[in-house]
Amino acid sequence: MDATTRHEFRVLLQAQRDELLAGVGASERLLDAIREARADTPADDEHDPEGGTMSAEWSRAEGLLEGVQRELAELDAALARLGDGTYGVCTGCGSAIPLERLRVRPAAQECVACASAPSRARR
Numbered sequence: 001m002d003a004t005t006r007h008e009f010r011v012l013l014q015a016q017r018d019e020l021l022a023g024v025g026a027s028e029r030l031l032d033a034i035r036e037a038r039a040d041t042p043a044d045d046e047h048d049p050e051g052g053t054m055s056a057e058w059s060r061a062e063g064l065l066e067g068v069q070r071e072l073a074e075l076d077a078a079l080a081r082l083g084d085g086t087y088g089v090c091t092g093c094g095s096a097i098p099l100e101r102l103r104v105r106p107a108a109q110e111c112v113a114c115a116s117a118p119s120r121a122r123r
């Protein structure tokens with residue numbers, strides 16, 4: 001991978017990272033808002049018809065935040081690989097990941113074959 005291509009992906013990864021960080025902020029604000037709303041209501045969930053809704057909101061916001069944080073970790077890892085020169089190399093088979101795939105999914109660590117291999121043991 002040449003310097004121009006590396007630069008292209010660095011820009012791409014950093015743009016995605018900025019977007020995700022904005023998403024983390026939004027999710028954290030949502031969790032804060034739910035926490036505040038909860039503090040205002042009595043802790044009697046069983047007789048409070050709003051209690052169930054609140055819990056559902058909470059798990060949705062938490063799930064959202066977890067997903068964003070996971071993606072963020074993937075992007076950080078991809079940026080680190082850009083730095084040490086292993087970016088774009090499949091962690092499964094060691095071959096180069098096609099640029100078309102990286103353009104669609106810049107944080108991809110595996111080629112399509114490895115990523116979709118059903119037999120491969122996952123940790």
Ligand SMILES: [Zn+2]
Nearest residue numbers: 090093111114
């Ligand atoms: Zn592979």
